Amino acid sequence: MTSKTIYLASPYGFSAQCKRLLIPEFVAALSQLGLTVWEPFERNGNVDTTKPGWAYRVAQQCMQDVRAADGVFAIVNGTPPDEGVMVEVGAAYALNKPVFLFRDDFRRCTDSDQYPLNLMLFAGLPASNWQEMVYDSVDAIQNRERPLGQWAQS
Template sequence: MTSKTIYLASPYGFSAQCKRLLIPEFVEALAHLGLTVWEPFERNADLDTSKPGWAYRVAQQCMQDVRDADGVFAIVNGTPPDEGVMVEVGAAYALNKPVFLFRDDFRRCTDSDQYPLNLMLFAGLPESDWQEMVYDSMDSIKNRDRSLAQWAQLG
């Protein structure tokens, strides 16, 4: 059986420190479940940002990766979370891709008593037990009893 691919939607690649320290930890946790991780900053690392049109090419490549991946794991920290990550989540929902959210940010940014973020971020998750699709630590990502691990193992 070939491993499923998961697109890691994250704002962390814009900071050298976060790119060096945080992204590898997420990639390792997801790979621990047998997933092939598509990390967009790595996948676009060879792009020459001094040439005109580079930003368009990055955006197109990221959208193609969302289309081609089996699912999306989105880091949704911040108030509000990163706009690019939100576009990638919306695209994944429109494509009926499974989306798993990560938030270890204790701040709330919502008008809802039910959800910690804008309610539209939960539109593609199950109505009941949506919490099963939301992760808050590396241990929760690696937990083989959670929905991400179960999905990773499905044929």
């Protein structure tokens, strides 16, 4: 069986400290499920930001990766979460890709008592038990009984 690819939508690559300390934890947890992780900061790491058009090329590559990946794992911390991550999640929903969310940020940014974030972030998740698709720790990501682990093995 070929391993599935998962696109790691994250704002953490913009910070050297987060890139060094946090991203590897997520990549390792997802890889332990047998997934091939596409981490966009690594995949676009050789971009020369002094050349005109670099941002457009990066955005196009990220969208191509979302289209080509089997699913998306999105880190949605912050109030509101990172705009680029939100675009990637929206694209994945439009492409009918499975999306798994990570949020360990206790702050709420919604008008809803039911959801911790903008309602549209939950539009592509199941109506009932959507909480199962939201992870709040790296340890939870590695749980093969949860939806991400089951999807990885299917």
